[in-house]
Amino acid sequence: MNKVILIGRLAQDPEPRYTPKGVPVTRFPLAVNRPFTNQHGEREADFINIVTWNRLAEVTANNLQKGRKIAVEGMLTVRSYTDKEGVRRKTAEVVARSIEFLDYPKDDENVNGSIAENEPDFNDEDVPF
Numbered sequence: 001m002n003k004v005i006l007i008g009r010l011a012q013d014p015e016p017r018y019t020p021k022g023v024p025v026t027r028f029p030l031a032v033n034r035p036f037t038n039q040h041g042e043r044e045a046d047f048i049n050i051v052t053w054n055r056l057a058e059v060t061a062n063n064l065q066k067g068r069k070i071a072v073e074g075m076l077t078v079r080s081y082t083d084k085e086g087v088r089r090k091t092a093e094v095v096a097r098s099i100e101f102l103d104y105p106k107d108d109e110n111v112n113g114s115i116a117e118n119e120p121d122f123n124d125e126d127v128p129f
Helices: 054-063
Strands: 004-010 015-018 024-037 043-053 069-082 088-101 114-116
Touching: 004 043, 015 054, 024 054, 043 054, 043 069, 054 088
Parallel strands: 043 088
Antiparallel strands: 004 024, 004 069, 015 024, 024 043, 069 088, 088 114
């Protein structure tokens, strides 16, 4: 079973893009607080890359921005890519199946809720980043 559930805040605005076939895909880092403090009494966070596809990508691009608190349910994926210098690299990210908005945007207090996506329909060649 591959299931990940995270609660955190967007560390950047979502980056909407489209595959060569026109499929919407959005990517953003989620800051997730660790449940303990470090030796200096400070709380640290992990920054986890989140990817959304299809309608979920459109909803996140249109309704989320840096600082918004969300819950993400999805699956962990690891993919390889070649960077600009030609070096082969691996990256881990969570492909979201559903997202729940946990706070209200500052400018519109009527937007709140959740959205779920069917299984993503993509392969490594479709990823535009």
